[in-house]
Amino acid sequence: xxxxxxxxxxxxPPCSPxxxxxxxxxxxxxxxxxxxxxxxxFGKVTNLLMLKGKSQAFLEMASEEAAVTMVNxxxxxxxHLRSQPVFIQYSNHRELKTDNLPNQARAQAALxxxxxxQSGSLALPGAPPNEGTVLPGQSPVLRxxxxxxxYPVTLDVLHQIFSKFGTVLKxxxxxxxxxxxxxxxxxxxxxxxxxxxxxxxxxxxxxCCTLRIDxxxxxxxxxxxxxDKSRDFTRLDLPTGDGQPSLEPPMAAAF
Numbered sequence: 001x002x003x004x005x006x007x008x009x010x011x012x013p014p015c016s017p018x019x020x021x022x023x024x025x026x027x028x029x030x031x032x033x034x035x036x037x038x039x040x041x042f043g044k045v046t047n048l049l050m051l052k053g054k055s056q057a058f059l060e061m062a063s064e065e066a067a068v069t070m071v072n073x074x075x076x077x078x079x080h081l082r083s084q085p086v087f088i089q090y091s092n093h094r095e096l097k098t099d100n101l102p103n104q105a106r107a108q109a110a111l112x113x114x115x116x117x118q119s120g121s122l123a124l125p126g127a128p129p130n131e132g133t134v135l136p137g138q139s140p141v142l143r144x145x146x147x148x149x150x151y152p153v154t155l156d157v158l159h160q161i162f163s164k165f166g167t168v169l170k171x172x173x174x175x176x177x178x179x180x181x182x183x184x185x186x187x188x189x190x191x192x193x194x195x196x197x198x199x200x201x202x203x204x205x206x207x208c209c210t211l212r213i214d215x216x217x218x219x220x221x222x223x224x225x226x227x228d229k230s231r232d233f234t235r236l237d238l239p240t241g242d243g244q245p246s247l248e249p250p251m252a253a254a255f
Contacts, residue, residue: 017064018064018091019062019094020061020095022057022088023038030082032111035050036059037197042066042067043063047060073164140185142196142213145212164195165186165194166187167188168184169187169234170183170234171185171233172223196214225239226240
């Protein structure tokens with residue numbers, strides 16, 4: 001529409017909030033499901049328009065409130081797709097009308113698959129049978145192995161990454177078979193499902209620290225100490241366990 005160049009030079013005020021979001025600098029090989037996954041933690045994604053030739057996409061959220069939450073979240077924390085930073089702003093469009101556009105079938109299929117998965121009834125695109133579905137009784141605990149560990153990965157880094165997909169309750173880190181591993185418990189199995197879908201195989205840092213994620217057989221973690229190896233975010237009263245005598249239970253309760 002000829003206004004594209006102006007939009008980025010800052011010579012007009014930023015758009016007012018809209019439930020349609022404009023994404024720039026998306027990688028050319030990114031999938032519809034990956035773009036949708038940016039919006040999922042904030043609410044239902046109702047439409048998607050990919051402009052791969054321009055490295056852009058439009059994502060429509062079910063409500064303006066969800067879009068505002070998403071923009072506010074990603075303003076200080078730049079999201080990445082395939083290790084590339086992606087930029088998000090409100091669109092001038094109030095809604096996306098894509099019914100008669102070509103090449104929309106894939107976006108609609110991806111949206112339907114994600115919608116069905118949110119209601120827990122269907123596998124997600126690209127997932128082997130039974131892996132994409134949220135099964136009844138599926139664990140909210142993920143087992144995370146980090147390969148190519150060239151830089152240290154802290155518990156806080158893991159918390160920051162995985163919190164994008166829901167409330168993280170507990171994390172335990174340990175080394176097994178010379179591999180840095182972690183167990184991470186979400187409040188809800190659906191959060192664990194989306195985190196695994198979005199993060200499995202991704203790198204934390206450029207070309208290293210690759211995440212390998214599976215569902216744990218454990219359904220709950222028992223954290224005894226809050227320190228740099230383990231943390232229970234629901235219980236700030238736990239001792240650090242760094243050689244300090246732990247308080248007796250009656251004392252701990254009083255404390």
